[in-house]
Amino acid sequence: MSKIEIRTVDVVQYIKPLREGGSLPAIVKADDGFLYVLKFRGAGQGKKALIAELIGGELARAIGLKVPEMVFMNLDDSFSKTEPDEEIQDLLKFSVGLNLGLHFLSSAITYDxxxxxxxxxxxxxxxxxxxxxxxxxxxxxxxxLLHWNKELWVIxxxxxxxxxxxxxxxxxxxxxxxxxxxxxxxxxxxxxxxxxxxxxxxxxxxxxxxxxxxxxxxxxxxxxxxxxxxxxxxxxxxxxxxxxxxxxxxxxxxxxxxx
Structure with a gap:
């Protein structure tokens, strides 16, 4: 039986917000060189949304569905200081600490x-x-739901x-x-x-x-x-x-x- 191992990475670059998400997640780069969709602890539903994301995603994986890799993401306070957009600045300020990231599936298309x-x-x-x-x-x-590499991924x-x-x-x-x-x-x-x-x-x-x-x-x-x-x-x-x-x-x- 395999124990669930979730990696922890540091955010090194804030790239852009994803405006279609109500909680304003963002595409960020981590110190492992990969891009992630970052879910913020400072967003509307706060840490409870991260908990639901984590449990739901790992349960989906356990029953054989495709889920992007999830990682814990450390966010420090330097990003809010250089962000010109006030809404994003506040979000970054309230999200210093441990957040949740999902591996960014480049060029995935939304399920229609x-x-x-x-x-x-x-x-x-x-x-x-x-x-x-x-x-x-x-x-x-x-x-x-996303289509990526001809497979369905749940997010x-x-x-x-x-x-x-x-x-x-x-x-x-x-x-x-x-x-x-x-x-x-x-x-x-x-x-x-x-x-x-x-x-x-x-x-x-x-x-x-x-x-x-x-x-x-x-x-x-x-x-x-x-x-x-x-x-x-x-x-x-x-x-x-x-x-x-x-x-x-x-x-x-x-x-x-x-x-």
């Missing part, structure tokens, strides 16, 4: 449901992944796990299904949901959730507004994922009914 082709098994896995992590952000308007899971924005009520979400799956961009192609569910259960080893949750930096789990300790939060994420996996047949039925 009217043009792009995708096999039914992959579509079914993506639909069930998004049901498991309550990802509200994979619609025709905003697919968060942007920051809007998942919305229960963690209010820890007082998180347990209410344990038994809920995910009715918003009706808006999923791949639902019409997801005709092999039962098979996909079986494969997902096979590919998630008994402590896979613990491994993924263990990669979350302690620093991202600390906030004055949260009522739980970092350890309690880790346990909550694991309990949530186990609860969702145990009801995957219900999620299959919900998706099939919606389709």
């Amino acid at each position: 449901p009217l043009v792009s082709r995708i096999d039914e098994m992959t579509a079914s896995k993506v639909v069930l992944l998004d049901s498991l992590i309550s990802n509200i952000d994979r619609t025709a308007k905003n697919t968060n 942007d899971h920051g809007a998942s796990f919305y229960f963690h924005h209010n820890w007082d009520t998180w347990k209410n979400h344990l038994s809920r299904t995910f009715p918003l799956i009706k808006d999923h961009v791949l639902l019409s192609r997801a005709t092999r949901l039962a098979e996909a569910a079986h494969e997902i259960k096979q590919s998630i080893e008994s402590n896979k959730f613990e491994e993924i949750i263990a990669t979350i930096p302690d620093d991202w789990l600390q906030s004055e507004s949260d009522t739980l300790t970092p350890e309690e939060m880790r346990s909550a994420y694991i309990e949530y994922l186990n609860a969702k996996l145990s009801m995957i047949q219900l999620l299959v039925k919900e998706s099939e009914d919606a389709r």
Whole structure:
């Protein structure tokens, strides 16, 4: 069993903002020479979006979907001092410290449901992944899917796990299904949901959730507004994922009914 290793790199150059993202991610260069899409801890949903991105991405990888490599990215305070745009300057200032980067897939094209082709098994896995992590952000308007090297890559899971924005009520979400799956961009192609569910259960080893949750930096789990300790939060994420996996047949039925 392989432990999840996530590299840490330093940002050495801020290249340009990606204006299509609501949270203003940016293309940056790291000290390893590669380009990354940097997700900022100082953006709207803050560190919780980074946590959702990390868990969602690593879970997608675990079930056999293509996800760009994720790295932790150190950002120092020198970038905000030379940035002329005030909005970006503030974002850089509030994001000093550890952020999350995704390997930049150069010349990738956005998935277009009217043009792009995708096999039914992959579509079914993506639909069930998004049901498991309550990802509200994979619609025709905003697919968060890329075509690169003739393969489908899943990105942007920051809007998942919305229960963690209010820890007082998180347990209410344990038994809920995910009715918003009706808006999923791949639902019409997801005709092999039962098979996909079986494969997902096979590919998630008994402590896979613990491994993924263990990669979350302690620093991202600390906030004055949260009522739980970092350890309690880790346990909550694991309990949530186990609860969702145990009801995957219900999620299959919900998706099939919606389709």
